[in-house]
Amino acid sequence: MSLTKQKILKAAVDLFNQKGYVNVSIRDIASSTGISVGNLSYHFNTKAAILENIYQQIITERNSLLSGIQLIPTVKTIHEQLSPIIGLYQKYQFFYLDILEIIRANPKIAKLHRTHIQTQIQYIKAVLDYSVETGNMLPESHKGQYQHLSHTLWMLLSFWLHQQKIRAKEGNYLHEARSAVWNLVIPYLSDKGKKNLHTIYEKQYTISNPKS
Amino acid sequence: MSLTKQKILKAAVDLFNQKGYVNVSIRDIASSTGISVGNLSYHFNTKAAILENIYQQIITERNSLLSGIQLIPTVKTIHEQLSPIIGLYQKYQFFYLDILEIIRANPKIAKLHRTHIQTQIQYIKAVLDYSVETGNMLPESHKGQYQHLSHTLWMLLSFWLHQQKIRAKEGNYLHEARSAVWNLVIPYLSDKGKKNLHTIYEKQYTISNPKS
DNA sequence: GTCTATAGAGTGATAGAC
DNA sequence: GTCTATCACTCTATAGAC
Numbered sequence: 401m402s403l404t405k406q407k408i409l410k411a412a413v414d415l416f417n418q419k420g421y422v423n424v425s426i427r428d429i430a431s432s433t434g435i436s437v438g439n440l441s442y443h444f445n446t447k448a449a450i451l452e453n454i455y456q457q458i459i460t461e462r463n464s465l466l467s468g469i470q471l472i473p474t475v476k477t478i479h480e481q482l483s484p485i486i487g488l489y490q491k492y493q494f495f496y497l498d499i500l501e502i503i504r505a506n507p508k509i510a511k512l513h514r515t516h517i518q519t520q521i522q523y524i525k526a527v528l529d530y531s532v533e534t535g536n537m538l539p540e541s542h543k544g545q546y547q548h549l550s551h552t553l554w555m556l557l558s559f560w561l562h563q564q565k566i567r568a569k570e571g572n573y574l575h576e577a578r579s580a581v582w583n584l585v586i587p588y589l590s591d592k593g594k595k596n597l598h599t600i601y602e603k604q605y606t607i608s609n610p611k612s
Numbered sequence: 613m614s615l616t617k618q619k620i621l622k623a624a625v626d627l628f629n630q631k632g633y634v635n636v637s638i639r640d641i642a643s644s645t646g647i648s649v650g651n652l653s654y655h656f657n658t659k660a661a662i663l664e665n666i667y668q669q670i671i672t673e674r675n676s677l678l679s680g681i682q683l684i685p686t687v688k689t690i691h692e693q694l695s696p697i698i699g700l701y702q703k704y705q706f707f708y709l710d711i712l713e714i715i716r717a718n719p720k721i722a723k724l725h726r727t728h729i730q731t732q733i734q735y736i737k738a739v740l741d742y743s744v745e746t747g748n749m750l751p752e753s754h755k756g757q758y759q760h761l762s763h764t765l766w767m768l769l770s771f772w773l774h775q776q777k778i779r780a781k782e783g784n785y786l787h788e789a790r791s792a793v794w795n796l797v798i799p800y801l802s803d804k805g806k807k808n809l810h811t812i813y814e815k816q817y818t819i820s821n822p823k824s
Numbered sequence: 825g826t827c828t829a830t831a832g833a834g835t836g837a838t839a840g841a842c
Numbered sequence: 843g844t845c846t847a848t849c850a851c852t853c854t855a856t857a858g859a860c
Binding site: 637638639649650653657658659 | 852853854855856857
């Protein structure tokens, strides 16, 4: 990809994150890149084309992130791996914040993203199942329990920034989102799992309380 | 409030729910109401004025709903009261779905809604605390646990429709949102609480599984 | 109260010179 | 590849007749 194309995409992501997808015009992107509208349109025919390229970028980054991950999830590795995952949600936050508008206007991305979400939830479920096997989590107490939990965990991660924006809470995004995840999981941890989690947070008083 | 004003607000809510707040023009609202743009502007100076009136309507309905509620929450009354609350999220879904765009463009509503959310979370917390007193829920196992849980419950309720739209799942909104709430709470229920919950769902196999 | 007509500022996208 | 100029359109809001 040409340098100009890369610069356009970078400027676009920054602007989208700042003002929201629908509030950024191709004029804004052009001037922020330092080129003319005509030139921008030469590189990307439409605004949708820019979005599609960014989405490809998101998928690529996420895949390379997941492929680099330890296959044996322990409490510690899960804790550490949450960091880059949450980081992606932040880097391309406009996509997750404005997802409803985006899929309304772009059926192609809508479909891709839908299966992507499905994959993510199943990935979480697999980590939970494996944690049962390694004795960090208790077995399901009723059928479907961990499917539900996976779904809620996904919601927590993918809407965390959204709720933070709405409530105008500024705190440490990574830290708080990760705390919320662990607090949700705690009741399902075995004694072994709890002990492992405690080791991670031992330097702190406890898993941080929400700021009410 | 004049009949015309009421008709405008009703048409506006319907259109906002269908197409999303930003995608509805005052022309759309006028023609859907069956009046001219000029006439619409006579009744509401700006699009923001329409939104503010709708927001007032939401608050009024919610207050009258909460004031009519049993003060002694049991598992059964909580279950029943979830229905009208979830119903409100559905009736004014555009507000919750497009909340980010709405607060971006309307600081006044942003501030009101922020304190409103705060109240809701504290209300949930109060219900949990009371449920501990009545023996339906276990005492907190660590400080801040139920504050966290209240927050997550609020997220689940307020983003449920959002995730449903994104994932293009059509199922029964009330039924599924309520199941998600109970599934989140189950690990914290006492034996008494579990028994009471079981009574409610006894005609079903179990609390419904998510559709994967 | 209700209408038509229009101002004025945006938008995405394109034509055509260099 | 890059630019300027412009088309064709949509939007909110208002002016002024009835």
